[in-house]
Amino acid sequence: MINASAIVLTLSALAAGARAEQPPNVVFFLADDLGWGELGCYGQERIRTPNIDRIAAGGIRFTQHYSGQAVCAPSRCVLLTGKHTGHAYIRNNREVRPEGQHPLADAEVTIAELLKTRGYATAAIGKWGLGMFGTSGDPNRQGFDLFYGYNCQRHAHNHYPRYLWRNRERETLEGNTRELTGKQYSQDLFTREALAFIRESRSRPFFLYMPFAIPHLSIQAPEESLAWYRDKIPEEEYEHRGYLKHPFPRAGYAAMVTHMDRDIGLVMELIKELGLDERTLVFFSSDNGPTFDRLGGSDSDFFKSAGIFSGRKGSLREGGIRVPLVARWPGKIPAGTVTEHVSAFWDVLPTLCEIVGIEPPAGIDGISFAPTLLGRGEQERHEHLYWEFPAYGGQQAVRLGDWKGLRQGLMPRRGKKGRREPDMTIALFNLATDPSESNDVASTHPVVLARMRAVMESARTPSEAFPFPALDGRPVEK
Numbered sequence: 001m002i003n004a005s006a007i008v009l010t011l012s013a014l015a016a017g018a019r020a021e022q023p024p025n026v027v028f029f030l031a032d033d034l035g036w037g038e039l040g041c042y043g044q045e046r047i048r049t050p051n052i053d054r055i056a057a058g059g060i061r062f063t064q065h066y067s068g069q070a071v072c073a074p075s076r077c078v079l080l081t082g083k084h085t086g087h088a089y090i091r092n093n094r095e096v097r098p099e100g101q102h103p104l105a106d107a108e109v110t111i112a113e114l115l116k117t118r119g120y121a122t123a124a125i126g127k128w129g130l131g132m133f134g135t136s137g138d139p140n141r142q143g144f145d146l147f148y149g150y151n152c153q154r155h156a157h158n159h160y161p162r163y164l165w166r167n168r169e170r171e172t173l174e175g176n177t178r179e180l181t182g183k184q185y186s187q188d189l190f191t192r193e194a195l196a197f198i199r200e201s202r203s204r205p206f207f208l209y210m211p212f213a214i215p216h217l218s219i220q221a222p223e224e225s226l227a228w229y230r231d232k233i234p235e236e237e238y239e240h241r242g243y244l245k246h247p248f249p250r251a252g253y254a255a256m257v258t259h260m261d262r263d264i265g266l267v268m269e270l271i272k273e274l275g276l277d278e279r280t281l282v283f284f285s286s287d288n289g290p291t292f293d294r295l296g297g298s299d300s301d302f303f304k305s306a307g308i309f310s311g312r313k314g315s316l317r318e319g320g321i322r323v324p325l326v327a328r329w330p331g332k333i334p335a336g337t338v339t340e341h342v343s344a345f346w347d348v349l350p351t352l353c354e355i356v357g358i359e360p361p362a363g364i365d366g367i368s369f370a371p372t373l374l375g376r377g378e379q380e381r382h383e384h385l386y387w388e389f390p391a392y393g394g395q396q397a398v399r400l401g402d403w404k405g406l407r408q409g410l411m412p413r414r415g416k417k418g419r420r421e422p423d424m425t426i427a428l429f430n431l432a433t434d435p436s437e438s439n440d441v442a443s444t445h446p447v448v449l450a451r452m453r454a455v456m457e458s459a460r461t462p463s464e465a466f467p468f469p470a471l472d473g474r475p476v477e478k
Contacts, residue, residue: 023118023356024329025280027208027271028348029264030079031257032072032127032156032216033313035290035305036322038257046233046303047254051265052284052326059282059328060337060373066399067288068345070313070320070389072153073101073129075287075345076211080110080130080142082349082364085388086460090130092391094466099152102465103131104142109361111349112143112207118356121145121201125190126211129153133168140167148193149186149213156213157243159186159220159256180244185222187214187256191263195270202274210267211287214256217296218243221255225262229254238294249297281329281355283348289313289320310436316387316397316406317437327373334375341372342399344385386459390468394422398455402432403445405452410470422470426452 036042039049041056068078069085069092077083077090081104085091094102104110112122123146124139131137132151139147150156151165160182163172175183194210229251238249246252264284271280290305291298292312300312311317325343327333346366353360354368365386371377385399394411397404409423428442428449442449462472 022279023120023205024332025206025208025271025276026115026120026352027267027280027282028210029267029282029284030076030126030209030211031260031284031286032211032213033288033291034215034257034286034324035300035303035307035319036286036309036324037304037307038215038290039324039326041326042324043307044303047257048228049257049261051261051268055264055268055282055284055328056326058330058335059326059333060339062325062343063338063340064342065285065323065325066342066344066385067286067321067323069387070288070315070392070395072127072216072287074389076129077104077108079287079345079348080104080112081108082111082346082360082366084344084346084365084386084459086386087363087365089463089465091388091463091466091468093129093153095152095154096132099155100132100135101129101137101153103135103137106136106141108142110143111352112209114143114349114353114358114361115205115207115356116143118358119205121197121204121206122209123147123194123197123201123207124209124211125149125193125197126209127153127156127213127216128211129156133165138168144209146193146197149190149211156186156216158218159213160184161186164189180218180220180246181223185220187212187259187263188222191266194267198267198270198274198276202276208267212260214260215253215298217291217298219246219249219252219256219297220244221252221259225255225259226252228258236299238297238299240297241295243296246297250299250302253298253303278330278332281327281332283325283327285325285345286323289315289323308435310438314392316389316395316408318404318431318435321387321397329373333373337375339372341369341379342382342385343367343369343372344382384455384459386455388460388468388471390466394468394470396456396471398452398459399431400448400451400455402430403448403452404429404431404437405449405456406437407456410468424470426456428452 041053068075124144160176173184290300306319309318311319350360350366350368354370371379389395396407412420427440429437
């Protein structure tokens with residue numbers, strides 16, 4: 001006679017075993033132009049970010065984490081492919097008409113493509129910036145089952161757009177005219193889609209990549225969010241440059257960040273409600289440093305957005321590339337951990353591969369920081385970190401232990417007397433004693449300077465798509 005109770009117990013045990021073997025869900029929140037110092041857990045005093053702070057308190061906070069690049073598209077490419085900008089396919093922003101950016105190549109392997117080999121449902125919700133639909137950079141061709149949001153980063157300059165994309169379908173948003181306000185706030189639509197995706201995917205592992213469009217300019221926030229800060233933060237008149245002018249720019253900016261934080265809280269609440277908390281690894285970071293001061297009304301000095309660091313978005317100084325990273329995974333990441341481990345965007349792919357049990361692709365630059373996350377095992381460390389940026393004057397940077405080497409002026413503009421030669425000078429800073437990079441000590445440390453020069457020559461390969469004449473050995477145009 002069949003024992004029904006035994007069958008039920010056996011099936012329950014099998015189900016429990018299957019759940020135990022199932023790899024974790026992964027949620028990666030990515031802010032746009034949010035500075036290292038704009039979160040409460042990193043010392044911010046004016047902008048409230050309670051939900052992100054709770055992620056840090058319940059998990060780990062990195063103090064020495066770096067973005068992939070100092071601007072949007074290449075930083076996202078680095079994050080998704082595990083290659084720093086000396087090897088990454090996308091190394092600068094480049095718009096392609098009629099809409100979109102230079103497309104990521106088919107040959108590039110993304111985190112989403114790797115996770116799909118382990119049965120993950122995948123979604124990218126927010127701002128893409130790595131190629132229009134129908135190109136090799138189409139998010140649906142780069143491992144994402146669902147894309148919803150802005151494909152083009154220029155389109156994302158307004159948070160009340162006339163349309164958004166759902167995969168290859170353009171969806172018109174009624175009541176939006178690309179003015180300062182409208183009926184449908186893009187951030188709210190992203191959150192709605194994210195919650196739906198989580199509900200639909202809860203029975204299988206999922207990867208939710210949420211590259212938000214805020215707090216990138218323009219400054220725009222719903223009235224109910226603006227009310228949190230209006231008349232509570234002193235305002236100053238500013239010269240309007242390029243973006244919609246806001247009557248309460250500081251309050252509006254703070255409201256955008258807190259609105260994003262509120263929505264992160266909604267996602268976290270749903271994960272807990274569905275019983276997925278202990279099966280979900282959550283990250284929060286930013287694609288680069290804060291916007292240079294008073295552009296479009298932003299006030300990075302007022303908010304101390306870059307903390308103690310010099311430089312802003314577009315700069316390979318610390319303020320342009322040092323970004324927050326917090327992560328939470330109950331029962332796996334010890335709560336309240338703070339680490340000084342030096343890491344960067346290109347480490348995320350191998351970290352997830354190790355956690356999920358996937359062999360990372362050959363040729364990447366990243367090192368898994370899973371041992372640091374989980375508080376066990378020996379953590380491998382980088383010999384160096386490398387960036388190059390064929391824009392904003394042309395820049396190259398290396399971090400070697402506590403030392404930072406920086407070149408600027410590698411792509412000088414044409415002046416009245418013709419085009420100047422690239423400035424190959426390397427400035428040298430000791431970040432342990434000079435985190436604001438204010439004291440160039442290159443003249444007194446020739447051995448370290450020589451090591452920097454060697455890394456700057458060896459850590460890269462030329463890019464046909466993003467040439468850098470001063471570094472490629474090509475003649476500089478006169």
